[in-house]
Amino acid sequence: MKSLLFLFILIQFKEEENLKCLMCHGKKDFGILKNSDFISLYVNYDDIKNSVHSKFICVNCHNDVTVIPHLTKPREIHCLQCHFEGNVVDAPVLKRPEKYKESIHSRAKTEGKKAPDCFDCHGIHNVRPPNDSLSSIFKKNIPTTCGKCHSTQRGDYEASVHWNGIKKGFLSSAVCIDCHREHDILPAEDPRSSLYPKNVLRTCEKCHGNLELMKKAGVSVKNIEAYKESFHGIALEFGVLKAANCVSCHEYHKILPQDDPLSPIHPENLPKTCGKCHPNASHNVAKGRVHLLPWERESGVVFYVYNFFKFFTIFVITALVLHILLDLYGRFRSKRYGE
Amino acid sequence: MEDSGVKDMENKNFEEEVLKEIEIEEEVLLEGKLREKIKSEIKKKYKAEFEKIKREREKKEREKRELREGEYFIRFSLNVRLQHFFLATGVLILIITGLPIKFHDALWAKVFFKLIGGIQVSRLLHRIGAVILIFVSVWHMLYLVFTKEGRMNFFELLPRKKDFKDFFQNIKFFLGLSKEPPKFGRFSYIEKFDYWAVYWGMVIMVSTGIILWFHNFFLGILPKFVIDIAKEAHSDEALLATLAILIWHFYNAHFNPDVFPFNPTIFTGKISKERMIKEHPLEYEKIIKEKEEI
Numbered sequence: 015m016k017s018l019l020f021l022f023i024l025i026q027f028k029e030e031e032n033l034k035c036l037m038c039h040g041k042k043d044f045g046i047l048k049n050s051d052f053i054s055l056y057v058n059y060d061d062i063k064n065s066v067h068s069k070f071i072c073v074n075c076h077n078d079v080t081v082i083p084h085l086t087k088p089r090e091i092h093c094l095q096c097h098f099e100g101n102v103v104d105a106p107v108l109k110r111p112e113k114y115k116e117s118i119h120s121r122a123k124t125e126g127k128k129a130p131d132c133f134d135c136h137g138i139h140n141v142r143p144p145n146d147s148l149s150s151i152f153k154k155n156i157p158t159t160c161g162k163c164h165s166t167q168r169g170d171y172e173a174s175v176h177w178n179g180i181k182k183g184f185l186s187s188a189v190c191i192d193c194h195r196e197h198d199i200l201p202a203e204d205p206r207s208s209l210y211p212k213n214v215l216r217t218c219e220k221c222h223g224n225l226e227l228m229k230k231a232g233v234s235v236k237n238i239e240a241y242k243e244s245f246h247g248i249a250l251e252f253g254v255l256k257a258a259n260c261v262s263c264h265e266y267h268k269i270l271p272q273d274d275p276l277s278p279i280h281p282e283n284l285p286k287t288c289g290k291c292h293p294n295a296s297h298n299v300a301k302g303r304v305h306l307l308p309w310e311r312e313s314g315v316v317f318y319v320y321n322f323f324k325f326f327t328i329f330v331i332t333a334l335v336l337h338i339l340l341d342l343y344g345r346f347r348s349k350r351y352g353e
Numbered sequence: 354m355e356d357s358g359v360k361d362m363e364n365k366n367f368e369e370e371v372l373k374e375i376e377i378e379e380e381v382l383l384e385g386k387l388r389e390k391i392k393s394e395i396k397k398k399y400k401a402e403f404e405k406i407k408r409e410r411e412k413k414e415r416e417k418r419e420l421r422e423g424e425y426f427i428r429f430s431l432n433v434r435l436q437h438f439f440l441a442t443g444v445l446i447l448i449i450t451g452l453p454i455k456f457h458d459a460l461w462a463k464v465f466f467k468l469i470g471g472i473q474v475s476r477l478l479h480r481i482g483a484v485i486l487i488f489v490s491v492w493h494m495l496y497l498v499f500t501k502e503g504r505m506n507f508f509e510l511l512p513r514k515k516d517f518k519d520f521f522q523n524i525k526f527f528l529g530l531s532k533e534p535p536k537f538g539r540f541s542y543i544e545k546f547d548y549w550a551v552y553w554g555m556v557i558m559v560s561t562g563i564i565l566w567f568h569n570f571f572l573g574i575l576p577k578f579v580i581d582i583a584k585e586a587h588s589d590e591a592l593l594a595t596l597a598i599l600i601w602h603f604y605n606a607h608f609n610p611d612v613f614p615f616n617p618t619i620f621t622g623k624i625s626k627e628r629m630i631k632e633h634p635l636e637y638e639k640i641i642k643e644k645e646e647i
Contacts, residue, residue, distance in 0.1 A: 248457045253471030294573030302578030316581045323589030334601045344527030
């Protein structure tokens with residue numbers, strides 16, 4: 015009953031209600047002076063009209079404003095006023111706010127540090143859906159959104175192959191949230207984090223294990239499989255957290271292709287990259303393939319070693335089994351015919 | 354001394370006497386069921402003790418008799434038996450801790466790593482196994498070079514024309530094309546194959562294993578692809594060796610109807626006259642001839 019009434023009010027009085035607020039807040043030079051600083055209180059009504067909240071009125075959110083002009087400063091509002099489980103205005107919830115509460119951003123905030131809340135990424139009045147190219151959370155705009163605070167990382171990222179892909183219009187390429195996740199952003203030391211050493215492979219695999227996607231990107235999906243077969247992969251899977259994972263060699267934000275002289279996987283830079291863990295690494299580490307699968311012809315000499323042992327084993331074991339069977343047959347014969 | 358003890362044991366009232374002695378010593382009087390119970394308990398203990406002494410004496414006598422009459426021969430010296438023991442221990446540890454790495458995708462491998470406490474633990478065990486294996490291979494080399502017995506055995510183990518003839522003869526015998534089985538000397542071609550298979554396996558496993566163990570050192574002096582080859586060869590030869598042991602060695606030493614459930618010669622060193630004549634007739638003839646000459 016209450017919700018029906020609410021919706022009714024919504025539809026009926028939306029425009030007029032908002033115009034009342036905009037009498038003041040719609041003026042571009044509207045604001046107050048605080049400690050001799052001018053604080054703008056202007057609200058661009060177009061922001062709201064184009065946002066996902068276009069059907070709501072100002073006081074739906076600023077619900078402590080009951081008279082105009084309001085005599086006190088309205089209290090701070092929060093998205094969770096509506097976006098909670100069981101809300102009556104059909105505000106989408108999913109698990110997102112819950113996930114955010116677990117995140118490092120939320121934890122930093124409760125500790126009193128400066129950290130983003132919902133509106134820092136999603137916008138305040140101009141909350142647009144993620145598929146809207148003007149949205150702060152539109153794929154292409156995400157590095158800018160995160161870069162508001164994480165400017166160094168943004169700089170590194172914008173030099174990477176991933177950003178290069180996005181720039182070329184290949185929107186499946188990775189941006190911040192594809193690796194760090196959206197709401198449940200956790201520090202790499204947390205076992206639940208997508209960046210925890212054991213989870214890095216799965217994070218990269220989401221795209222780099224996708225054949226269709228990688229065909230478009232021109233990167234081999236075999237690299238993932240080969241890593242899992244490598245000693246690094248096996249050691250990591252079964253408990254050695256310091257074993258190299260994808261980003262140990264490829265870098266975090268500034269991922270560059272092998273032929274880029276700045277890339278850590280450029281043959282000239284490999285001794286230094288491998289040297290991070292293997293103290294004697296020399297230019298020898300560049301002599302041979304990385305990410306090799308012994309049964310693939312591209313693996314070169316290892317492919318031949320693999321095949322030699324394969325056929326040698328089949329031959330030897332077959333011969334031995336035959337000998338055993340003949341032996342047993344001979345025993346059976348001599349017993350039967352009483353040799 | 355023992356004889357009188359045995360006779361006492363056979364005396365029916367022996368336990369009664371002991372019980373009385375105890376009663377006097379402890380100044381108590383046992384009655385009824387309790388008394389019977391303790392009595393039978395004493396009887397049981399003495400009986401078991403008596404049987405044990407009897408068995409041990411019989412065994413010693415039998416062994417003395419057998420050796421005197423040439424009923425069995427010493428086939429493997431203690432040196433060889435210990436080499437085999439260390440080799441077997443090392444190889445078992447290496448297989449158990451190595452195969453889960455090769456088959457890391459399999460459920461049993463995941464269970465293994467969980468049970469053992471992660472790859473760090475199994476890696477340490479693998480290296481302990483490796484030390485045992487390298488120790489045995491050095492020991493064996495010294496044995497071959499510096500002992501007369503070692504040189505003699507090595508000479509006997511060298512492949513000869515006769516082994517190929519024996520092989521074909523044996524196949525014919527199995528198929529019933531020949532009534533005579535081949536006559537083997539000290540080592541049959543089957544045993545020689547086992548020895549040289551281990552020899553080849555040791556060279557590959559130890560050399561590649563050392564490269565993998567000290568990869569940080571070898572990364573500095575060897576191109577990466579050599580280390581990749583070492584890894585591949587180590588992993589593949591490991592599987593071949595495991596299969597050879599499980600199929601070939603276990604058949605010959607355990608499941609072969611002649612020796613089932615297992616051939617104790619490699620642990621006791623002894624082989625019976627009967628098996629000697631059947632399995633190593635030429636060696637038997639040679640030993641008898643040498644004895645007669647003396």
